[in-house]
Amino acid sequence: MEITNNQLLRFSTAGSVDDGKSTLIGRLLYDSKAIFEDQLEAVSSTSQKKGHEGIDLALFTDGLRDEREQGITIDVAYRYFTTPKRKFIIADSPGHIQYTRNMVTGASTANAALILIDARHGVIEQTKRHSFIASLLQIPHIIVCINKMDLVDFSEEVYDKIVADFEEFSSKLYVKDIRFLPISALKGDNVVNRSENMDWYQGAPLLHTLENLHISSDINKIDARFPVQTVIRPQSEEHRDYRGYAGRVASGIFRKNDEIAVMPSGFTSTIESIDTASGELEEAYAPMSVTITLKDDLDVSRGDMLVKVNNRPKAEQEFSAMVCWLGNTAAKPRAKYTILHTSNEQQAMIKDVLYKIDINTYNRDEEDNSLNMNDIARITIRTTRRLMLDEYRDNRITGSFILIDPATHDTVAAGMVV
């Protein structure tokens, strides 16, 4: 097979047990021939044991013993398939209320979100939750699949009503690109192949839509940011004086001879070279992993960030953020947490909980300032040293952070700078 210039597209799916999400993924994998015979055999025999008619496509996505036994999805699962146009990574999140944290996890790296609606039930609370999280995490593209159209006689009227309902509540959300599709995952209508049962729908089937989403403009190419992960010092005869800063470009473009500033110190220098094991580069852009050398001998280490001199992030010690609380135990007032932001690690304290958001109604609650698992809230944070921050809506890498409980080492919060 030829190695092509195909892009990678990551999309998240979320849904409950019954809205056909697993069936849809099973269908995409099955119809794009990403399922092997031995997997098919295993699933067929389980389907028979359980007394299902035909193959239960949903079984392709259940991984863990407990999931298979209980017929639920517990954790985010990653699935892969490739078409001649693209490679796809699906982050498949369970849709139960208690698993908001999984949805946030799956959404954090996604280029697109698939939201499933059961055509018989229309927009329900869960739809609102998924949409809210997709919007909060700034997934650039949202594809709303109105599923089980076969159970509503492929009715255009039902479809239009659901689209209208969705548009009404989602007008309160910030979403760049939103599309709607009537499908039947079970029967295969508008998944890989165009439906023969819905002449009234003129759009492309789901797979075609996913293959053609324009994603290269979703990356921030303006603000050049390079968090330093580690310093490369070979200690060999050949590279005696080599000192390179290794990292992955978070956003923007760096070129040889660019004038850069090292944050937070603010010292400036010029890019001497952009190195990779495959050779030197003239320029580097997100999400490339490279090693940058500078013309001047500066003190640069992990946690520092290289930026262009005329375009710097904010360097702040106190800032406001939206957080999703992931920890099993509630946030402790005035307690210290470890904050990880790009390659930087500091101590942090939650100063204030300004308000919490009800993700079903989108109402703000300014009275209750507790933070429990799955809560989404606006807070202010204070850190021991300054962090180099961009707003999350401008930069998903330099605008995001996690909080770690130092007593357990658990990741207890996902945060987005506002």
Add this chain to the structure above:
Amino acid sequence: MSKYYLNYLDELESEAIYILREVWSQFENPVILFSGGKDSIIVTHLAKKAFYPAKIPFPLMHVDTGHNFPETIAFRDDLVDKLGVQLIVGSVQKSIDQGRVAEEKGKNATRNALQITTLLDAIADNNVDCAIGGGRRDEEKSRAKERFFSHRDDFGQWDPKNQRPELWNILNGKHFEGEHFRAFPISNWTEMDVWNYIQREQIEIPSLYFAHEREVVWRNNSWIPVSEFLKLEEGEEIVKKKIRFRTLGDITITGGIESEADNVAKIALEVSAMKQTERGNRTDDKRSETAMEDRKRQGYF
């Protein structure tokens, strides 16, 4: 500005390099778990790229079942030599001799499960706090739930229902004394990606992956190579076949497939038309529906 995007292989490579550099930055004593199979070879290749022009700053660790393909050992020693890195070997035979584990008995006895003890001992003896593996999420259903940084408690056990969420590209490798992590830089790669990458980067792999004549017996739906460890069963017959291996493990359980593919390009073509998963030829995964999950929970790779 449309030229400013990476193709999928470059993006996967960049992600893996990022993860390897995070491992180096967040842990004191990482090692690469090196089996001699293509996935651990790829991880080693990526580590070479991640720290270039410096050497790979951590050792390779091999859990030796004693049931090896001689080609694998020769390949390993040659690679370690070329890279100038340290090699740590954990020996299953030694674990047996010391009475830490007992050989399995019965028809399908293997040393597969015994590796867990040897691996965990080697990790503890060398104060390893992160073992980097070539595990991929597409390999097996319980691996689809793995994290890039996967926590192991002080018994080396994996708790799949209580994993740390991984958001954006932020990796939390915080751990207490005695605990360790497994890191999987090529989690997002498929078998096809691996072969395309081997082809693109012209990475050397053991000759066992290429079609070659070999004495084999037909067992559990694949061609098991004849070796001093193979006990013939009734009705089994040694034949000569042109085969190649899709995965490499313990010689007693790694089955080959009939193939004419004698170079990487032909293998990539063959894999793209393949109808069975690569672990379909591994008898260790066929023991039960959750065989892999059960072993992983105890500390398996």
